[in-house]
Amino acid sequence: MKRSLDLNKFKSWKPYYNIVLDTTTYCNAKCPQCHRINSTEGAKLSFAGNVVKELPLIHVPFEKIKKTFTQQELLNYNSIQLCPTWGDHMMHPQAAEIVEHFLSSSWRIVVSINTNGSMRDELYWWKLCSLAVKHKSRYHNRRLHIVFAVDGIDQEMHGLYRRNTNLQKVLDHVKICSEFKERVIVETQTVLFKHNQDYLEEITKLCKEYGAEKHSSVISDRFGEDDQQAENRNVYTFYDENNTKLSLNKVTKDWTDKFKKRGAQINRTNIADLDDKPTCGWSLTNTLNINFDGNVWPCCFFGNVAIMNKKSWTKHHPFVQKYYDYNNNIYENKLEDILKNDWWKELPYVIQSENPVRNCVYSCSNKYKEGQFRIRKSLD
Numbered sequence: 001m002k003r004s005l006d007l008n009k010f011k012s013w014k015p016y017y018n019i020v021l022d023t024t025t026y027c028n029a030k031c032p033q034c035h036r037i038n039s040t041e042g043a044k045l046s047f048a049g050n051v052v053k054e055l056p057l058i059h060v061p062f063e064k065i066k067k068t069f070t071q072q073e074l075l076n077y078n079s080i081q082l083c084p085t086w087g088d089h090m091m092h093p094q095a096a097e098i099v100e101h102f103l104s105s106s107w108r109i110v111v112s113i114n115t116n117g118s119m120r121d122e123l124y125w126w127k128l129c130s131l132a133v134k135h136k137s138r139y140h141n142r143r144l145h146i147v148f149a150v151d152g153i154d155q156e157m158h159g160l161y162r163r164n165t166n167l168q169k170v171l172d173h174v175k176i177c178s179e180f181k182e183r184v185i186v187e188t189q190t191v192l193f194k195h196n197q198d199y200l201e202e203i204t205k206l207c208k209e210y211g212a213e214k215h216s217s218v219i220s221d222r223f224g225e226d227d228q229q230a231e232n233r234n235v236y237t238f239y240d241e242n243n244t245k246l247s248l249n250k251v252t253k254d255w256t257d258k259f260k261k262r263g264a265q266i267n268r269t270n271i272a273d274l275d276d277k278p279t280c281g282w283s284l285t286n287t288l289n290i291n292f293d294g295n296v297w298p299c300c301f302f303g304n305v306a307i308m309n310k311k312s313w314t315k316h317h318p319f320v321q322k323y324y325d326y327n328n329n330i331y332e333n334k335l336e337d338i339l340k341n342d343w344w345k346e347l348p349y350v351i352q353s354e355n356p357v358r359n360c361v362y363s364c365s366n367k368y369k370e371g372q373f374r375i376r377k378s379l380d
């Protein structure tokens with residue numbers, strides 16, 4: 001029997017790919033809701049790899065990256081987003097060299113870096129941005145895009161979540177990079193909680209003063225669906241560096257409603273509300289997630305859980321169990337061949353079946369959540 005798919009909710013991946021690539025599991029920051037951080041009592045916001053054995057503290061070797069992402073292979077790519085799931089790319093010892101490799105290999109590629117921005121010095125950021133001048137192309141005026149995290153109007157507000165980072169240092173780096181506006185897009189982003197929701201306009205103004213030309217704001221939705229915090233989905237409790245118990249509160253319902261009225265959309269879907277069938281925003285935007293271990297996943301929701309609880313998470317669904325029967329590792333197998341295997345062919349039908357994978361229900365349907373609302377605006 002011929003099976004049909006709702007193509008408004010799923011599209012197959014094909015060249016030119018967009019990828020989100022993890023190059024390191026190192027980070028200078030200690031954001032309590034980050035998957036790499038252990039925020040439980042006594043852990044003092046340490047690296048979660050101490051308890052999640054599958055999470056090693058590593059940088060992906062530059063040689064390995066170059067061997068896989070050859071000049072020829074990179075012709076198949078559109079954008080490479082260095083966006084932390086397990087670490088901040090700017091902590092990689094060869095952070096700038098990796099960016100230069102991508103920019104110099106294919107003139108089509110745009111490189112995006114999402115960073116807390118509180119590492120390295122102004123000269124390093126200046127040199128990084130100068131790579132976009134050196135490798136300008138006729139396809140795009142601006143091939144380097146840097147998104148800095150700015151979560152408050154002062155250190156206290158910024159640092160409640162973005163712990164172990166220095167707001168002034170971040171803003172100074174925003175300023176340096178914004179001097180390259182003709183070749184670099186400089187954006188700032190705020191993760192919203194109750195403690196900063198009413199300061200969003202002031203945060204945006206501050207970012208603009210330091211030269212950001214776009215600002216996005218996103219409501220944190222990491223308040224637990226199936227974990228130990230599920231009894232209170234509006235409060236995230238954690239223990240800080242001194243083992244003091246602290247809380248992060250979710251944005252209020254009234255404020256979320258106003259945010260939606262102002263045009264907030266669910267990340268990668270361009271829609272304002274999820275429904276009961278999962279909307280696969282990552283496939284709709286032709287984006288794939290590649291973990292630090294090289295495994296290619298349809299999205300970071302899969303990539304996350306695969307590391308946090310490797311293999312045992314597959315038990316809930318026979319389809320997920322089959323993932324490890326194939327070589328889905330980009331450092332060992334070509335992306336083109338990975339996407340041709342039966343697991344990837346079957347994926348959309350499973351997502352749209354009566355029994356989807358747990359991640360798809362949790363993250364991309366309205367069964368357990370409302371989605372990760374985001375507004376992105378120009379600061380011109």
Ligand code: SF4
Nearest residue numbers: 027029031034084116
């Ligand atoms: S800056 Fe990003 S990678 Fe680093 S701890 Fe915070 S959320 Fe995690």
Ligand code: SF4
Nearest residue numbers: 280298299359360364
């Ligand atoms: S969780 Fe499922 S539906 Fe959502 S983006 Fe990932 S693969 Fe697509």
